[in-house]
Amino acid sequence: MNIFSRWREGLSRTSKASFGQIVTLLGQSEITEETWDDLEALLIQADLGVETTTSILEELKRLTQTEGWIRSEQLSSSLKTELRSRLISPPEISFSNKPTVILVVGVNGSGKTTTIAKLSSKFTGEGRKVLLGAADTFRAAAVDQLQVWGDRLSVKVIAGAPESDPGAVAFNAIQAGIANEVDVVMVDTAGRLHTRFNLMEELKKVNRVVGKAMPDAPHHVWLVLDATTGQNALHQARSFKDAVNVSGVILTKLDSSARGGMAFAIQHELNLPILFAGLGEKPEDLTPFDPDAFVDGILTTK
Ligand SMILES: Nc1nc2c(ncn2[C@@H]2O[C@H](COP(=O)(O)OP(=O)(O)O)[C@@H](O)[C@H]2O)c(=O)[nH]1
Ligand SMILES: [Mg+2]
Numbered sequence: 001m002n003i004f005s006r007w008r009e010g011l012s013r014t015s016k017a018s019f020g021q022i023v024t025l026l027g028q029s030e031i032t033e034e035t036w037d038d039l040e041a042l043l044i045q046a047d048l049g050v051e052t053t054t055s056i057l058e059e060l061k062r063l064t065q066t067e068g069w070i071r072s073e074q075l076s077s078s079l080k081t082e083l084r085s086r087l088i089s090p091p092e093i094s095f096s097n098k099p100t101v102i103l104v105v106g107v108n109g110s111g112k113t114t115t116i117a118k119l120s121s122k123f124t125g126e127g128r129k130v131l132l133g134a135a136d137t138f139r140a141a142a143v144d145q146l147q148v149w150g151d152r153l154s155v156k157v158i159a160g161a162p163e164s165d166p167g168a169v170a171f172n173a174i175q176a177g178i179a180n181e182v183d184v185v186m187v188d189t190a191g192r193l194h195t196r197f198n199l200m201e202e203l204k205k206v207n208r209v210v211g212k213a214m215p216d217a218p219h220h221v222w223l224v225l226d227a228t229t230g231q232n233a234l235h236q237a238r239s240f241k242d243a244v245n246v247s248g249v250i251l252t253k254l255d256s257s258a259r260g261g262m263a264f265a266i267q268h269e270l271n272l273p274i275l276f277a278g279l280g281e282k283p284e285d286l287t288p289f290d291p292d293a294f295v296d297g298i299l300t301t302k
Helices: 003-010 012-016 018-025 033-045 050-067 072-085 112-125 140-153 166-179 196-213 231-243 262-270 291-299
Strands: 100-105 130-135 156-158 184-189 220-226 248-252 274-278 286-288
Touching: 003 012, 003 286, 003 291, 012 018, 012 291, 018 033, 018 072, 018 291, 033 050, 033 072, 050 072, 050 262, 072 291, 100 112, 100 166, 100 196, 112 130, 112 140, 112 184, 112 248, 112 274, 112 286, 130 140, 130 166, 140 156, 156 166, 166 184, 166 196, 184 196, 196 231, 220 231, 231 262, 248 262, 262 274
Parallel strands: 100 184, 100 220, 130 156, 130 184, 220 248, 248 274
Antiparallel strands: 274 286
């Protein structure tokens, strides 16, 4: 399957819902005040966020005036261009440190552990040696889940006793990573504690301890966001961004979401690149974020 069909399939819920209505709206009519009102409502409904929606509408109205457009289908390709221009092309991931330490954060259920498994499979496939740290010590099941993935993928997992200090687990994982000469250490973290405040304080501590285990670590901090949680995820994202130095986002469950527009809101509000996207539950369903294929996917109705 080529990359565009892969994304079209993964985004079919989103394209059938909100964006499908946009495609219909721009199908065959004269541009009237109602076109603009409907387009605005649909973009907001698709979770683009008010500011991004407003700026896209302003640009399309300006173009309509200068180009003298009268038919709504004339807006289509400009809408595509405007959407694309609001997505950041993901930077190449640097693995220049040995080990390169990646801290993976996000709320419970967002897909951290599954994503770490998918990334392990990807990185291992690229010939990199991977080691995992199970620093979500708040839930015993979380450690088991990572261990099961580690066994399946033949990747070493460093874990502590239940309820042990997550910072200590992260520290041990990095030391083991150095001793075993691995290329990548990924540290899974808790997504829920007694309070949000406790969670953020704990993450800051893990972040600091990681820096003690290896200077300049973590080299990447990736925030996993669940696309089905819509605008709500943005509030969470801000807390994480304030607590630790998040360098990129992984947007999961785009396949289960009808609100793929979240991607635009994330980039506008957080100014962080989306590095990978989850288009399903299988390991190969985690794919590098491709802005062109993404925009094509949300605007293609079958
Ligand atoms: N459909 C779909 N499900 C996903 C995706 N990523 C994760 N999941 C599912 O989301 C659930 C929670 O994932 P988990 O990794 O345990 O989340 P964590 O609590 O953040 O570690 C699991 O059932 C995963 O299979 C995705 O991209 N698409
Ligand atoms: Mg987990």
